[in-house]
Amino acid sequence: xxxLSAAVFSILLALAGSEKHGYAIMxxxxxxxxxxxxxxxxxxxxxxxxxxxNGLVEETGFTDNERRRYYRLxxxxxxxxxxxxxxxxxxxxxxxxKASLEGVRS
Amino acid sequence: MKDSYPLMAFLxxxxxxxxxxxxxxxxxxxxxxxLHDAFRDRPASAVxxxxxxxxxxxxxxxxxxxxxxxxxxxxSPLAFHTLALAAILTVIGGAAAFTISQMLRSGANQPQxxxxxxxxxEIASGEEPANVIPPGYVDLxxxxxxxxIFYDDxxxxxxxxxxxxxxxxxxxxxxxxxxRANGTEKVTWQPRPGVRLASVVQRVNGKHPGFVLxxxxxxxxxxxxxxxxxxALGVWLITMLLLIGGASLLHRAQLNKPAAA
Numbered sequence: 001x002x003x004l005s006a007a008v009f010s011i012l013l014a015l016a017g018s019e020k021h022g023y024a025i026m027x028x029x030x031x032x033x034x035x036x037x038x039x040x041x042x043x044x045x046x047x048x049x050x051x052x053x054n055g056l057v058e059e060t061g062f063t064d065n066e067r068r069r070y071y072r073l074x075x076x077x078x079x080x081x082x083x084x085x086x087x088x089x090x091x092x093x094x095x096x097x098k099a100s101l102e103g104v105r106s
Numbered sequence: 107m108k109d110s111y112p113l114m115a116f117l118x119x120x121x122x123x124x125x126x127x128x129x130x131x132x133x134x135x136x137x138x139x140x141l142h143d144a145f146r147d148r149p150a151s152a153v154x155x156x157x158x159x160x161x162x163x164x165x166x167x168x169x170x171x172x173x174x175x176x177x178x179x180x181x182s183p184l185a186f187h188t189l190a191l192a193a194i195l196t197v198i199g200g201a202a203a204f205t206i207s208q209m210l211r212s213g214a215n216q217p218q219x220x221x222x223x224x225x226x227x228e229i230a231s232g233e234e235p236a237n238v239i240p241p242g243y244v245d246l247x248x249x250x251x252x253x254x255i256f257y258d259d260x261x262x263x264x265x266x267x268x269x270x271x272x273x274x275x276x277x278x279x280x281x282x283x284x285x286r287a288n289g290t291e292k293v294t295w296q297p298r299p300g301v302r303l304a305s306v307v308q309r310v311n312g313k314h315p316g317f318v319l320x321x322x323x324x325x326x327x328x329x330x331x332x333x334x335x336x337x338a339l340g341v342w343l344i345t346m347l348l349l350i351g352g353a354s355l356l357h358r359a360q361l362n363k364p365a366a367a
Contacts, residue, residue, distance in 0.1 A: 022136050023143035040162025041137035041144075042125060046170040049129055067139035 001054070004084050007047050010035035012056065012073065012081040019060050019072035022048070056080055111145055114156050121160065124167040126174055179357055188353040195345055203338035207331050214304035214327040215292055218320035221254055222290075222308040225320075229256065230312040235264050242267035246275065247301050252322040257282070259315040268321060270297055277307065277319065285309050285317055295321065302328065 004012070010029035014020060020028070026044050028034040039047075048071060051057045056077035060070040073081065118141060122130050125137075141159060148155045179185050228238040235256040244253045246268045253268025255275075261282045263274035275297040285291045285307045295305040305321040 022140040023147075026140060026144065027147070038158070040159050040166070041133075041140045042163040042166030042170075044140065045133040045137055046129060046166050046173070049133070050173065065139065067135040068143075069136055 001080060002084055002087060004080070005047075006035060006037050007039055007043060008051060008056075009081075009084055010037040010039075011044070011047055011051065012077060012084070015057060015071060015073045016078070016081055019062070019070045021068045021070050023068075025071065051077070110152055110156070111142075114152075115141065115145075118156075118159060118163070121163055125163065126167065126170050128174075129170060178361070182357065182360075184353055184357055184360065188349060192346060192349055195349075196342065199338060199342055199345070203334060207334055210327050210330055210334070211304070211324075214322070214324055215306055218252055218304065218306040218322060219292075221252060221320035222306050222318045225254055225256070225318045226308045226310050229310045229314050229316075229318065232313045235314055235316070239265045240267065244268050246270050246297070246303065246321075246323065250323050250326055252320060254318065254320045256310075257317045257319065261317070264316070266319075270301065277305070281307055282317055294324065 007029070011025055014025045014028040014034055022041070022044055025048075026039060026041075029037045029039060048057060052059075055074055057071050058074050060072050062070050115138065119134075119138060122134055122137070125134075144159075145152075145155060150158075225238055229235050239254055239256050242253075244251050244267050246253065247270060253266065255266030255268055256264045257276065258264055261276060261279055263276055266274045268274065277293075277295050277297075281291060281293060281295075286309060290306070290308045292304075292306050295303045297303070302324040303321040304324050304327070305319055307317055307319045310316050310318055
C-alpha cells in the first residue's frame with residue numbers, strides 16, 4: 001500500500017488529530033503543515049471512498065447536518081499512517097544528511 | 107461575483123453527471139455541502155474558486171473512472187483468463203522461438219563435425235597434417251566458408267585454411283585443455299570483436315598428436331536468429347494487442363449488459 005499518494009496521506013494526516021467532515025479535511029490538507037495538497041470535492045470524496053473500501057477510514061455515524069458526515073481513522077488506517085510517516089521520516093533524515101553534506105562541500 | 111454562488115452551484119450540481127454514478131449517488135450531497143463551505147471560506151477570488159472546483163471535478167471524474175475500470179477489470183474472471191492466456195501464449199511462443207533459435211545454432215556446427223571427423227581420422231592414421239589439410243586461404247572476417255586448422259600438441263597452429271590478418275588464429279588455451287580431457291568440444295569462438303565462429307575442436311592421437319579445429323562464420327546464422335526474434339516479438343506484440351483489445355471489448359459488453367436490461 002505504501003507509498004501513499006499525497007492526497008491520501010494528507011487525508012490521513014488531517015484525520016490523525018480528530019474526526020472531521022469533508023470540508024475540514026480539505027481545509028487542513030491545503031495548509032502547509034497539512035501537506036499543502038489542494039483538492040476539490042471530487043478528489044476528496046473519490047479518495048475517501050477508496051480509503052473506506054481499503055479499511056483506512058470510516059464514517060463516525062455522527063452528523064450535525066444531514067449533508068455533513070464525519071470521518072475517522074480505523075485502527076488499520078492508523079497503522080498505515082504511522083508506517084508511511086516513519087518511511088517519510090527516514091527519507092527526510094537522509095535528505096537532511098545529504099543536504100548537510102552538500103553544505104560542507106560548498 | 108458574490109451572487110454567483112446559486113447559479114454556479116446549480117451548474118456544478120448538473121456537471122456532477124460526469125462523476126461516476128456510484129460515487130455521485132453516495133456523495134453528491136456531501137460534495138455540494140463541502141463546496142458550499144469552501145466557497146463561504148474561500149481565500150481566492152470567486153472566479154478562481156470556480157475554475158478550481160470545475161477543474162477538480164473534471165480531473166477527479168476522469169481519474170475515478172480509470173480507477174473503477176481498472177478495479178472492475180482486474181477483479182473480473184475475464185481479466186484472469188486474459189492474463190492466463192497471455193502468459194500461456196508468451197511461454198509457448200517464447201519456447202518455440204528459443205527452440206528454433208537453438209536449432210539454427212546447432213545446424214551451424216555442420217559441416218564442421220564431419221570435417222573434423224575426416225581430418226582427425228586421416229592424421230591419426232599417420233598422415234602428415236600438412237598433406238591432409240588442403241591448401242587454401244579463407245579470410246575469416248569476410249568469408250562464410252568453413253575452414254580447418256591443425257594445431258600441434260602444444261596448441262601451436264600448424265597448417266590450415268582460415269586466416270585473420272594473414273595468420274592462423276589460435277583459440278584460448280582452455281579450449282585445448284578441455285579437448286585434451288574430453289576428446290571434443292563444440293564452442294562459439296570469437297577471435298576478435300565482430301568475428302564469431304561456430305567451432306568444433308577434436309583431439310588427434312597417434313604419430314602426430316594435436317587438435318583439429320573446423321569452424322565457420324556465425325554471421326548468417328546470427329542474422330537469421332535476429333530476424334527470428336524480431337518476428338517473434340512482432341507476432342507477440344500483435345497477439346497481445348489483439349488479446350487486450352478483445353478482452354476490453356468483452357469487458358465493455360459485460361458492463362453494458364445490466365444497463366441495457
